[in-house]
Amino acid sequence: MQRTQIPTYERIAIDLANRIYDGHFKIGEKIHGRSTLASEYKVSPETIRRAIKILEDVEIVHSAQGSGIVISSKENAFKYINRFSTIESVKDLEKQINALITERSKLDEQLSDTLRKLMDYSGKLRHTNPLAPIEIEILPGCNHIGKTISEVKFWQNTGGTVVGMKRKGEIVISPGPYALIWEGDVLLIIGDEKIYDRVVHFLQE
Missing domain, CATH: 1.10.10.10 (Winged helix-like DNA-binding domain superfamily/Winged helix DNA-binding domain)
Known part of the structure; x- marks a missing residue:
């Protein structure tokens, strides 16, 4: 009413x-x-x-x-x-509002923390399935730019197999050992649960 x-x-x-x-x-x-x-x-x-x-x-x-x-x-x-008062006074309502604001701040903080954990877990768990490719970008300054996958002995050094390559919006499936590595390429790699760390370390050498 x-x-x-x-x-x-x-x-x-x-x-x-x-x-x-x-x-x-x-x-x-x-x-x-x-x-x-x-x-x-x-x-x-x-x-x-x-x-x-x-x-x-x-x-x-x-x-x-x-x-x-x-x-x-x-x-x-x-x-x-x-005659015009409710059970709670204005001051009581102000206290409730302040308490709710504090509670909302805590909830926002918890939500942000949970989202960070989820993103962290997702980033890690996506690499635990050997059949799910990880994506790693070739950054400027990488020593392997301009060389082929075979030349850098990619599999021997990382244990990972390059099953695809993204370049300028296009995806090349199974690029083969003679595909050149260029800055900005995104390599699609499969391997065991430690493949991500090994590839990142190898590309940063």
């Missing part, structure tokens, strides 16, 4: 009652003039007049001739606020 929105003047009355109960305004103290309150709440003087009228009706303030609006009862302010 949709809640009926509280009119502006009534919300101002509630706010003023809160300020009286919190001690912002003292018993016997005179509230600011209507024009000042209108400026503070950014509403018309008429809206302030209606808000003050509510507070007068429930005997939180009273108007004295020549003295303006005077605070008369903190107890009545509490009773009036209570």
